[in-house]
Amino acid sequence: MRKSWLPAYLALGTVWGCSFIFIELGLEFLTPFGVTFTRCALGAITLLIILKIRKAKLPTQKSTWRKLWVVAMLLNVVPGVLFAFAQQYITSVLAGIINATTPLMTLVFILLLFREEKLKPEQIIGLLVGALGVMTVVGVWKELGDNQLIGVIALLLAVSCYGASYPYSTRNVVPLGLRPEALATGQLIMATLTLLPLFIFNGVLGNAPRIESAIAMLLLGVFGSGFAYIWNFYITASAGSAIASTVTYLTPVVAVVIGWLYLGEEVFWHEIIGALIVITGALISQGRLNRLIIFK
Numbered sequence: 001m002r003k004s005w006l007p008a009y010l011a012l013g014t015v016w017g018c019s020f021i022f023i024e025l026g027l028e029f030l031t032p033f034g035v036t037f038t039r040c041a042l043g044a045i046t047l048l049i050i051l052k053i054r055k056a057k058l059p060t061q062k063s064t065w066r067k068l069w070v071v072a073m074l075l076n077v078v079p080g081v082l083f084a085f086a087q088q089y090i091t092s093v094l095a096g097i098i099n100a101t102t103p104l105m106t107l108v109f110i111l112l113l114f115r116e117e118k119l120k121p122e123q124i125i126g127l128l129v130g131a132l133g134v135m136t137v138v139g140v141w142k143e144l145g146d147n148q149l150i151g152v153i154a155l156l157l158a159v160s161c162y163g164a165s166y167p168y169s170t171r172n173v174v175p176l177g178l179r180p181e182a183l184a185t186g187q188l189i190m191a192t193l194t195l196l197p198l199f200i201f202n203g204v205l206g207n208a209p210r211i212e213s214a215i216a217m218l219l220l221g222v223f224g225s226g227f228a229y230i231w232n233f234y235i236t237a238s239a240g241s242a243i244a245s246t247v248t249y250l251t252p253v254v255a256v257v258i259g260w261l262y263l264g265e266e267v268f269w270h271e272i273i274g275a276l277i278v279i280t281g282a283l284i285s286q287g288r289l290n291r292l293i294i295f296k
Contacts, residue, residue, distance in 0.1 A: 005238040008231040013247045016099075017254020019224040020092035021262055023084050025216035032084035034203035035217070037195040040076055042221020043229065044192045047185035050230070056179050059186050067172050068186040069194070074165035075232075076191035076225070079158035081198075086158070089151030091265045096255020097275045098155045102248040104130040104281060105163025113167070122284055130281030136274030166236065166244055174237045184229035249279055 026035040051058070059065060087095055107126070173183060209217075236244040252275050259265040 005235050008234050009239075009247055010250070012228055012231040012235065013250025014254055015223045015228050016247070017096060017251040018258055019220055020083075020087065020095045020099075020251075020255045021258045022216040022220035022224060023087050023095075024092045025210075025213040026220065027084060027088060028213045029205050029207045029209040030217070031202050031205060032081050032088070033195065033198040033201070034205075035084040035220075036077065036080035037192065037199035037203055038217050039080065039221040039225040040188050040191040040195060042218065043225030044185065044188035046222045046226030047181060047188060047230070050181055050226075051185050054179075054181060056182050058182055058189075059176075059178060064176060064178070065186060065190065067176075068183065069190040071165055071169055071173060072187045072191035072194065074161045074168060075229075076188065077194050079161040080191075080195075082154045082158035082161075086151040086154035089148035090155070091147060091259060093256050093259040093265045093267055094147055094152075094271065095155060096259070097252040097271050097278075098152070099159060099162075099255070100248045100252045100275055100278050101130060101133075101156075101159050102162045102166075103246050104278065105160050106166045107163075109164045110167045113164070126281045126284035128281070129284055130278050133274045133277030133279075133281055136270050136277055162248075169233070169236055170240065174233070180230050180233035180237065183233050187229060188225060 023035055026038070030038060059068070083095065104126070176183075232244065232247075235247065256267055256272075260267055
């Protein structure tokens with residue numbers, strides 16, 4: 001089972017790690033609404049083609065479409081707009097690092113709204129360690145530099161949506177037993193329809209896009225919001241919501257490297273240390289650190 005979902009896991013982490021620089025480039029000619037709509041629309045078109053090739057069918061029950069709309073709101077619409085909005089005020093490096101708090105947010109929602117078991121001591125410790133990591137990432141003891149507080153707040157709200165989406169999908173969508181590509185396509189269709197009025201109202205800045213920016217949006221839509229959600233549903237179904245959410249451990253590594261190499265963004269020591277603390281907190285809260293110690 002581990003071998004079956006690991007390639008998708010690595011591919012998803014890499015694609016989503018690159019998405020922050022794609023968003024940065026897309027904001028040159030699109031608003032946050034425009035970036036989010038474009039990536040969802042391109043992703044939906046990509047998945048409809050894949051669905052046709054694989055001869056799979058979209059869901060038919062209205063209740064399924066309602067559940068997919070909830071997933072779309074939690075995983076595409078709200079966080080998509082918030083991330084694009086936030087990246088007007090922060091670097092893509094910081095966006096990628098804060099995105100690594102998703103497993104902690106997932107645990108919070110599992111414990112508060114979706115949990116089946118009692119709160120464990122290591123989970124409380126893990127959440128506290130994770131909170132310390134977030135404060136270290138943003139550098140609470142100093143000014144944010146080129147980053148602005150409004151961007152950090154928007155990112156944390158976006159990651160909270162991600163955290164709620166994983167346990168919701170595990171409880172309400174995965175048990176439907178539908179093919180991952182059908183679920184992902186339905187999700188992106190609902191996201192695209194929801195975002196369409198916002199795109200019409202305020203989606204384009206009016207600037208002529210550079211070739212690099214246009215290619216970035218194409219890659220963001222086809223891979224970041226197309227293939228990525230097939231992989232995401234597949235990993236969640238195969239390994240569970242807790243493991244699926246840890247794909248965000250890979251995204252800050254990719255985001256930091258790409259942001260540093262391509263955009264020349266500065267990487268501060270506290271961002272790296274904070275990211276490691278966040279990951280450690282997530283490992284503690286999910287009990288993985290104890291298992292690693294015992295295994296060794």
